Amino acid sequence: xxxxxxxxxxxxxxxxxxxxxxxxxxxxxxxxxxxxxxxxxxxxxxxxxxxxxxxxxxxxxxxxxxxxxxxxxxxxxxxxxxxxxxxxxxxxxxxxxxxxxxxxxxxxxxxxxxxxxxxxxxxxxxxxxxxxxxxxxxxxxxxxxxxxxxxxxxxxxxxxxxxxxxxxxxxxxxxxxxxxxxxxxxxxxxxxxxxxxxxxxxxxxxxxxxxxxxxxxxxxxxxxxxxxxxxxxxxxxxxxxxxxxxxxxxxxxxxxxxxxxxxxxxxxxxxxxxxxxxxxxxxxxxxxxxxxxxxxxxxxxxxxxxxxxxxxxxxxxxxxxxxxxxxxxxxxxxx
Amino acid sequence: xxxxxxxxxxxxxxxxxxxxxxxxxxxxxxxxxxxxxxxxxxxxxxxxxxxxxxxxxxxxxxxxxxxxxxxxxxxxxxxxxxxxxxxxxxxxxxxxxxxxxxxxxxxxxxxxxxxxxxxxxxxxxxxxxxxxxxxxxxxxxxxxxxxxxxxxxxxxxxxxxxxxxxxxxxxxxxxxxxxxxxxxxxxxxxxxxxxxxxxxxxxxxxxxxxxxxxxxxxxxxxxxxxxx
Numbered sequence: 001x002x003x004x005x006x007x008x009x010x011x012x013x014x015x016x017x018x019x020x021x022x023x024x025x026x027x028x029x030x031x032x033x034x035x036x037x038x039x040x041x042x043x044x045x046x047x048x049x050x051x052x053x054x055x056x057x058x059x060x061x062x063x064x065x066x067x068x069x070x071x072x073x074x075x076x077x078x079x080x081x082x083x084x085x086x087x088x089x090x091x092x093x094x095x096x097x098x099x100x101x102x103x104x105x106x107x108x109x110x111x112x113x114x115x116x117x118x119x120x121x122x123x124x125x126x127x128x129x130x131x132x133x134x135x136x137x138x139x140x141x142x143x144x145x146x147x148x149x150x151x152x153x154x155x156x157x158x159x160x161x162x163x164x165x166x167x168x169x170x171x172x173x174x175x176x177x178x179x180x181x182x183x184x185x186x187x188x189x190x191x192x193x194x195x196x197x198x199x200x201x202x203x204x205x206x207x208x209x210x211x212x213x214x215x216x217x218x219x220x221x222x223x224x225x226x227x228x229x230x231x232x233x234x235x236x237x238x239x240x241x242x243x244x245x246x247x248x249x250x251x252x253x254x255x256x257x258x259x260x261x262x263x264x265x266x267x268x269x270x271x272x273x274x275x276x277x278x279x280x281x282x283x284x285x286x287x288x289x290x291x292x293x294x295x296x297x298x299x300x301x302x303x304x305x306x307x308x309x310x311x312x313x314x315x316x317x318x319x320x321x322x323x324x325x326x327x328x329x330x331x332x333x334x335x
Numbered sequence: 336x337x338x339x340x341x342x343x344x345x346x347x348x349x350x351x352x353x354x355x356x357x358x359x360x361x362x363x364x365x366x367x368x369x370x371x372x373x374x375x376x377x378x379x380x381x382x383x384x385x386x387x388x389x390x391x392x393x394x395x396x397x398x399x400x401x402x403x404x405x406x407x408x409x410x411x412x413x414x415x416x417x418x419x420x421x422x423x424x425x426x427x428x429x430x431x432x433x434x435x436x437x438x439x440x441x442x443x444x445x446x447x448x449x450x451x452x453x454x455x456x457x458x459x460x461x462x463x464x465x466x467x468x469x470x471x472x473x474x475x476x477x478x479x480x481x482x483x484x485x486x487x488x489x490x491x492x493x494x495x496x497x498x499x500x501x502x503x504x505x506x507x508x509x510x511x512x513x514x515x516x517x518x519x520x521x522x523x524x525x526x527x528x529x530x531x532x533x534x535x536x537x538x539x540x541x542x543x544x545x546x547x548x549x550x551x552x553x554x555x556x557x558x559x560x561x562x563x
Contacts, residue, residue: 004559068507076487076488081345177388177389178388178391181396182395204452274477277446278442278478
């Protein structure tokens, strides 16, 4: 068949296909709900015919290439095939179900599957923290290696007995919300950077973990030395499980990326990175949600001046629930 | 051929060609997106700052969402392109040619933080300049590629002319060259048409001057099947 005949024969169906793509794009942009208004062209064919029509276009593209039809015709069919391919293979289904399933057990399964990285990250984080606490206990001036005297004074006033709320200077509802926004912005961004830092062969991730561990250890120990331990732990016990846990998980994700660069085993680095990325991106989303929950707690619950026993109980329950979730959830699915 | 095209084979066993976009168009797209983000921040910043510290908290949340999730939102729900990419005709695809989903889009955009190092997208630019398909680090880990996507246009027709049968059968390469010439002839000056026709004297030999190009177009008309 010569090109002229081929074009005459199929022109109408190509135009239908193009019209359908335009129709779908418009509907997509408008979103259902405002349908039915005028100026809304009818689809040239029902959507269920798409796969079949797309396959015919593919077939015609192959024919056009094989029969040496003109470049323009081949390119036109190629574009139609590309757009059809986008629609057919871009269908996202069951987003809510996937998210719920992941929260119900997939997250915990992922964390257990990456247990060695989580352990390494925890050591790099809690090790320096304990070391810093010990150092401050033995030599209180160690704190000034990490923090300036003004910062130390600020921390001591934040947790002082005469401050009206724990962990900050002023306290009212709008300050709570401001702090919430700040915690989300600051903490989640740090966790994401800690993860992304894995691409520097893990160097930056290790630095973030050790540095944050040291800082937290210094502040905790310094406040303890100043006799403000009760106020400090009353503030942090509620959100620390989520917050410290999420930092450790972001470190684990970063370390795994770094390891894919340093030791890709029997794969190219590109493939190793791709595999590592795919296996941890869910965990990174999960830890972002954890940090969001931590920010909620830290902003609205932790500053309350309640008795230490109440705070400890709530913190303990949250910690126990998290541990139960990470050890038990998702086991039924075979992990 | 010396080209940056990336062929992918679809389940229908045809080959689609992806045309990766390089550093310049992507930088421009990034700048447009940056302007859009700043515009949103400012537009929201004025009324929110009137709300005092509560508004400040909201603004921080907005800023956080824009910084990390603005591209993800548009790439997954907006046909693979942020407003900046759309205005330059770019699109993000998985490297097997399928549209990106949540996982790859989140991966490539969270890893922006690594591409940004040490300053001003330094690593990302080096990676894009070294990679055959201009991928930054985030693209490599996510398995995505930023490609050009042309808009649909009409078919250019070969000018109608009396069909002219070749004196002897033409081989495939010659046929292709003839068709490509006839298709492009409309966009060439007559002088350039003649220049090109002179390169194939064995086809355009019926005379120099105006006849050479006209003869080639006649042959092309014969090849596409316009026979009287």
